[in-house]
Amino acid sequence: MNDKEIELIILDEVKRQKEFVQLIASENFVSNDVLKATGSILTNKYAEGYPGKRYYGGVENADRIENIARDRLKKLFNAKYVNVQPHSGTQANIAVFQALLEPGDKILGMSLTSGGHLSHGFKASSSGKNYTAFTYEVSKENNELDYDEILQIAKKVKPKLIIAGASSYPRKIDFSKFKEIADKVGAYLLADVAHIIGLIVTGNHQNPFDVGVDVVTSTTHKTLRGARGGIILTNDEELSKKIDSAVFPGTQGGPLVHVIAGKAITFKEALEPEFKTYIENVIENSSAMANKFIEKGKVVSTNGTDNHLFLVNTKKSFGLTGKQSEELLWNANIVLNKNVLPFDEESPSITSGIRIGTAAMTTAGLTKNDFIKLADIIIEILDSNSKEIATKKKLEVLKLLGRKYEKFNIN
Ligand code: DSN
Secondary structure (H helix, E strand, O other): OOOHHHHHHHHHHHHHHHHOEEOOOOOOOOOHHHHHHHOOHHHHOOOOEEOOEEOOOOOHHHHHHHHHHHHHHHHHHOOOEEEOOOOOHHHHHHHHHHHHOOOOOEEEEEOOOOOOOHHHOOOOOHHHHOOEEEEEOEOOOOOOEOHHHHHHHHHHHOOOEEEEEOOOOOOOOOHHHHHHHHHHHOOEEEEEOOOOHHHHHOOOOOOHHHHOOOEEEEEOOOOOOOOOOEEEEEOOHHHHHHHHHHHHHHHOOOOOHHHHHHHHHHHHHHHOHHHHHHHHHHHHHHHHHHHHHHHOOOOEHHHOOOOOEEEEEHHHHHOOOHHHHHHHHHOOOEEOEEEOOOOOOOOOOOOOEEEEEOHHHHHHOOOHHHHHHHHHHHHHHHHHOOHHHHHHHHHHHHHHHHOOHHHOOOO
């Protein structure tokens, strides 16, 4: 690279990704094929529009790539119509809102503290500014979704759109119950499966299309382990036309052809039988780690997990905020994120807990025993509340990682 300033930072990031345990639930390590495609000369191409209907010449290869990506995604999800152009999960949601709603229309989504996402109606997001947003919470009793309560709220609010999906919810989501609620109040139902998509496509979580949701949005880089971006799927032809127009020209310009190539490779990889084994390991590892916290008397939201992530109440378990816990663990080369918990009294920049996800380190090759060991290390550090102990524990963390370097897809 001629730009040494940036090259050195990239090399620092390679080192960081190799030497830190990565437990952020929304991150993963892509394959070398995905990395090559997203770093390829396809980035040079403008291809506004859709295959066969572009606004520029020289798009024959862009068309081939986008058609392959679409076909593979349809197969992966058993869906009739897909859009692979959204630059991110948030962009996908914004496009769906534009396709289905008028400004000011009512939407109903999970609150941020209960585990929902910013783009589901948070006041500072365009979803909260352009639409009249209402929220549902998880139950105060067990922190799980309470479908009777959601129905009561939906009956009162009468939203035009209900959003089912989350960023930090450790339990299965019952899309059939959401569908019943949406039908009862005459609302569209959007399933945002950004976090659990890997579990859905491998049959380890209910597929929202099996219960007739209107639209599904997702990211492609979390549990799907692929190129960074968003996707939209539907089985309704009329909706698909509105969605395509809402993506382009509604809310985006030229698609990222290099990223669409990366997505195409991602979908192929996810269709392989070994992807199912990977996801089953991710779930097993998450559960093993969460159980270790519970066994040691720590407070885990919903008392466990069904998916790739779980939430620890660090205030109740260790007398530390999420921010303090995140910072302390960094000294031991463990990276995770502070996370608001249901009914959290701390602000999102402080929080009462942490979110732990196992998707990335399962890709890196950590075994169930490694994850249990990791839980022990985290508990010991947070119990000690000591930077010195955290720094000492770094050696154990590096040892745990040492055997796994060869499995990282990092160049
Ligand atoms: N930032 C993502 C996550 O960490 O869940 C959601 O957009």
